[in-house]
Amino acid sequence: MARPRFLLPAGALAALLLAGTAFAQPDPVPTRKEGLRRMQTNLEAIGAVANAGGDTRDTVPRSDEMVxxxxxxxxxxxxxxxxxxxxxxxxxxxxxxGFERAATNAVAAAEALRVSAGSGDAAATSQAVRAMGGACSACHRSYRSR
Ligand code: HEC
Known part of the structure; x- marks a missing residue:
């Protein structure tokens, strides 16, 4: 009987299986929690600059990241x-x-925040920060448990 030609040696198979584990997706739960905490940090940092009447243009990278x-x-x-x-x-x-709509609303709020921050208008940026906070809360009310 002919030897099967495409059989991998055992070592190569083990290497492939190991590579498969390395390429497995990271757990999305800690990934998204960390990201959301970072969004909180970004929003607070932008709010602090705006409320102090500082140069909101320096915060544009943060709102870019939020978008x-x-x-x-x-x-x-x-x-x-x-x-x-x-x-x-x-x-x-x-x-x-509904969940995706809430996310889309957050994108729109983040885009508006970026525009205000980029204009250097601190008062408008404070207002946009509050609107962004509203978009966060709107989603949390329906989709996050306490
Ligand atoms: C489209 C829905 C949605 C939007 C918009 C949203 N969140 Fe959340 N957020 C969630 C959900 C759902 C969770 C719970 C995630 C989990 O525990 O798996 C959460 C969790 C969090 C947490 C807790 C993370 C942790 O460590 O447990 C923070 C902080 C947070 N969000 C901040 C924000 C901020 C700030 C914004 C707005 C700038 C925002 N979120 C916008 C849905 C949203």
Whole structure:
């Protein structure tokens, strides 16, 4: 009988399996929590500069980061990622359209924040920070448990 030609030696197979583990997705729960805490830090830092009448243009990289983060937010909540100490409510997955709308609203608020901050208008930026905070709370009310 002919020897099977495409069989991998055992060592090569083990190496492939190990590589597979290395490429596995990181757990989304700690990843998104860390990201959300960072968004909190960004929002507070922008608010502090604006409320002190400082140069809000220096904070534009923070609002840029917020725009990018909230665009990607739904992807950080794949189905099945409700365990591991997550405080996400089941509605994140059962009312996906509403959850994504809340994320889209946060993107819009972050974009408006970036425009205000970029204009250097501290008063307008303070107002945009409050509006951004409203978009955070709106999502938390429906999709995060206490
Ligand atoms: C579209 C929905 C949504 C928006 C918008 C949103 N969040 Fe959240 N946030 C969540 C959910 C859901 C959780 C719970 C995540 C988990 O525990 O898996 C959460 C958790 C958090 C946490 C706790 C993280 C931890 O360490 O447990 C912080 C802080 C936070 N959000 C801050 C913010 C801030 C600041 C904003 C606005 C700038 C914001 N969030 C906008 C849905 C949202």
């Amino acid at each position: 990018a983060f909230f665009r990607n937010l739904p992807a950080l909540f794949p189905s099945g990622s409700d365990g591991n100490g997550s405080r996400a409510r089941p509605a994140v997955w059962s009312d996906r359209a």
